[in-house]
Amino acid sequence: MEKTEAVAALGALAQDNRLDVFRLLVQAGPDGMPAGAVAEALDVAPNTLTFHFDRLRAAGLVTVRRDGRSMIYTAQFETMNALLGFLTENCCGGAPCTATVGCKPARKRAKLPA
């Protein structure tokens, strides 16, 4: 990960509502959550939430897809892991001090009935 991307990701997470949103999406796992459900869970106005989703998306921390009337937002674990990697890059004099820095979803995405 480049420094510019790291700054973007850090900035995206450096805000109360957005940190809450991201953590909620991480817990939701690969299936993601509709915007409305996030708004209700965190008690944030829908338009405010759109603003924050945009920033998270710009930083590559979430993706969206439409499902009917709902927009489903999903956490991007790869970006988060890349950020963790970047942050530990300079530790311990360059030696990889953390054997495995990595975040993965709690459960596999349920295979949808074809």
Added chain:
Amino acid sequence: MEKTEAVAALGALAQDNRLDVFRLLVQAGPDGMPAGAVAEALDVAPNTLTFHFDRLRAAGLVTVRRDGRSMIYTAQFETMNALLGFLTENCCGGAPCTATVGCKPARKRAKLPA
């Protein structure tokens, strides 16, 4: 680490100059670096740098001490590690997925000749 502290630490690192400063101090290790040396290394105006040091300090990411005319800034590894811990807290459904997320200085502080 509390959410409020995490937001503060993330915000402190979410800026080009400050991220550079912090990484430089991490590489400098426990002995730290005088403000002037940081200013020269990164080509940032001294007063601008003071502003950024203040933010890093407010977030607990650095400490200062005076040495003669110089102010020596030092990275706080504990805070960085606490932040990494916080960020990985929600991964993997609550299970501690990263055996050892931790950053430690490259070399021990050189014992000054008494």
Added chain:
DNA sequence: TCCATATTTCAATATTCGTTGAATTATGGA
């Protein structure tokens, strides 16, 4: 004491950020 160095303080400024309210777009169902 006087001077140079190292750093901070302060005011000013342009920019970005987070939130709100009103209006708009997109989708699905009656």
Added chain:
DNA sequence: TCCATAATTCAACGAATATTGAAATATGGA
């Protein structure tokens, strides 16, 4: 088609941010 739901867009606003230049403070040495 008409309506309700889900979410976004837009303009506006106050608050916070990052940088600059000028002035001030602290320390050490001649």
